Amino acid sequence: MALTGLGLVVYVVFHMLGNLQLFEGPHALNSYAAFLRDMPILLWAARIGLLSMAGLHIGLALQLSIRNYRARPLEYTIHRYRQASIASRTMAISGMALLLFVGFHLLHLTAGVIDPAFADRRDLEGYRDVYGKVVHAFQNPFMVTLYLAGQLGLGLHLSHAIASSVQTMGFEHAALNRLLKSLGPVIGVIVVLGNVAIILAVFLGLVR
Amino acid sequence: MTAHVMKFTLKIWRQSGPNERGRFVTYEAQDVSPGMSFLEMLDGVNQRLLGTGEEPVAFEQDCREGICGSCSLVINGIPHGPDQGITTCQLYMRRFSDGAHITIEPWRAKAFPILKDLVVDRSALDRIMQAGGYVSVNTGGAVDGNVLLIGKDQAETAMDAASCIGCGACVAACKNASAMLFVAAKVSHLSTLPQGRPERARRVTAMLEAMDREGFGSCGNQYECEAVCPKNISTRFIAVLNREYLRAGIVESGRPSEPESPHAESS
Ligand code: HEM
Ligand code: SF4
Ligand code: FES
Numbered sequence: 001m002a003l004t005g006l007g008l009v010v011y012v013v014f015h016m017l018g019n020l021q022l023f024e025g026p027h028a029l030n031s032y033a034a035f036l037r038d039m040p041i042l043l044w045a046a047r048i049g050l051l052s053m054a055g056l057h058i059g060l061a062l063q064l065s066i067r068n069y070r071a072r073p074l075e076y077t078i079h080r081y082r083q084a085s086i087a088s089r090t091m092a093i094s095g096m097a098l099l100l101f102v103g104f105h106l107l108h109l110t111a112g113v114i115d116p117a118f119a120d121r122r123d124l125e126g127y128r129d130v131y132g133k134v135v136h137a138f139q140n141p142f143m144v145t146l147y148l149a150g151q152l153g154l155g156l157h158l159s160h161a162i163a164s165s166v167q168t169m170g171f172e173h174a175a176l177n178r179l180l181k182s183l184g185p186v187i188g189v190i191v192v193l194g195n196v197a198i199i200l201a202v203f204l205g206l207v208r
Numbered sequence: 209m210t211a212h213v214m215k216f217t218l219k220i221w222r223q224s225g226p227n228e229r230g231r232f233v234t235y236e237a238q239d240v241s242p243g244m245s246f247l248e249m250l251d252g253v254n255q256r257l258l259g260t261g262e263e264p265v266a267f268e269q270d271c272r273e274g275i276c277g278s279c280s281l282v283i284n285g286i287p288h289g290p291d292q293g294i295t296t297c298q299l300y301m302r303r304f305s306d307g308a309h310i311t312i313e314p315w316r317a318k319a320f321p322i323l324k325d326l327v328v329d330r331s332a333l334d335r336i337m338q339a340g341g342y343v344s345v346n347t348g349g350a351v352d353g354n355v356l357l358i359g360k361d362q363a364e365t366a367m368d369a370a371s372c373i374g375c376g377a378c379v380a381a382c383k384n385a386s387a388m389l390f391v392a393a394k395v396s397h398l399s400t401l402p403q404g405r406p407e408r409a410r411r412v413t414a415m416l417e418a419m420d421r422e423g424f425g426s427c428g429n430q431y432e433c434e435a436v437c438p439k440n441i442s443t444r445f446i447a448v449l450n451r452e453y454l455r456a457g458i459v460e461s462g463r464p465s466e467p468e469s470p471h472a473e474s475s
Binding site for chain 2: 064067068070071072073074075076077078079080081082083084085088089091160163164167168169170171172177
């Protein structure tokens with residue numbers, strides 16, 4: 001769970017960083033996209049790696065969730081939590097929301113099934129116009145709402161997931177614990193802010 | 209000076225046997241003095257029930273001084289009630305406001321089947337202990353004092369973990385009904401001391417396997433256990449447990465898969 005999850009964390013961090021090139025203009029983003037697509041073997045290796053990691057992660061999550069569900073056949077009439085964070089208690093829900101969002105996101109911006117308008121459009125330099133596609137997407141309030149909701153799910157999931165993985169792997173030290181525990185929320189907020197900046201910059205017309 | 213007395217409305221889980229359907233029954237607790245413990249307040253309720261010929265409410269208790277781990281009860285949604293770092297027997301009625309409504313439920317977990325009313329069977333924790341929560345010592349004369357020196361830090365850490373009284377509140381509080389904090393306390397206690405070192409790899413594996421067999425949930429690092437533990441066992445011991453388990457995986461991978469039973473007589 002922790003290892004597959006952390007693999008995915010590394011991916012979302014780099015994915016966010018890559019996307020930030022939107023702010024450097026069409027050339028930067030489109031040539032970056034072309035650079036990735038120019039290495040079909042590497043690209044597919046990464047895709048297969050990611051898919052199997054996500055598959056494993058979801059499989060393990062399902063297994064654990066079923067086990068946990070069965071561990072308390074009759075719920076309390078009143079159950080008050082004093083310390084367990086909301087994010088930590090809703091990992092399965094935020095995870096499911098993420099799964100739906102990732103599915104939509106792939107069909108939308110990767111495969112171009114949902115909005116074929118920009119799927120094969122080229123820019124002036126002949127690159128696939130990823131920039132145009134993103135700008136087009138986030139001028140649509142419906143897409144903006146959906147993607148912001150996806151980021152909310154991601155933020156919730158990450159804010160518990162990272163510190164939790166640190167504990168699962170047995171890292172613990174009296175002097176470092178504050179730092180280790182804040183790792184999740186900090187990385188989570190950075191990733192979400194980066195992604196939200198892209199969405200809002202387009203929506204508010206700062207990038208067009 | 210008039211003695212101050214309080215009264216409460218209690219909603220208590222009643223269940224006549226392990227396979228019966230349970231339900232909440234409401235009782236009035238009268239003439240409660242603020243200095244009574246929660247269990248003494250229940251004693252009063254049971255006295256009155258006996259007087260009316262109704263079956264008294266079954267609940268577990270023994271020492272009534274917070275050291276044995278027998279008492280339980282989820283009080284208004286929190287195991288061992290609203291105060292941190294104490295057991296139910298150490299909870300006093302002055303903590304509640306006069307006339308309050310109090311809901312009392314048993315520990316709820318598949319691994320802790322209800323026997324009667326508020327009494328649950330916690331022997332699952334004993335079976336985890338039997339799987340590895342001990343050190344094997346050859347009988348004979350006791351070791352002389354101060355032969356085995358243990359550093360202050362080590363002794364303190366081991367004692368922090370060893371203060372777990374096995375009450376099971378951690379399981380009761382956990383959304384997943386996981387026994388991770390209990391197992392972490394026991395494993396950390398023994399693996400910190402030289403007496404526990406020789407069997408540490410076998411112990412952690414056996415205890416975690418026993419925990420899974422008993423039907424506890426898995427640990428999601430939510431840390432609700434720590435907030436209700438009457439002995440304030442720290443969740444850092446869960447990290448220690450995970451470390452022990454990783455270490456066992458590495459150490460044991462080079463060993464025969466069936467370690468010899470520590471109880472086997474050498475012939
Ligand atoms: C971008 C995608 C995702 C990332 C970065 C991610 C990351 C993580 C990490 C690091 C953990 C912590 C493991 C631990 O506690 O040791 C975790 C736990 C978990 N994840 Fe994900 N995950 C992602 C997607 C998903 C999806 C799509 C699902 C579900 C369908 C999911 C469900 C879960 C569940 C149920 C847990 C267990 C929480 C617990 O132990 O209480 N995750 N995730
Ligand atoms: S860890 Fe704390 S809550 Fe859990 S059994 Fe031990 S004393 Fe009770
Ligand atoms: S009765 Fe012994 S700890 Fe409460």
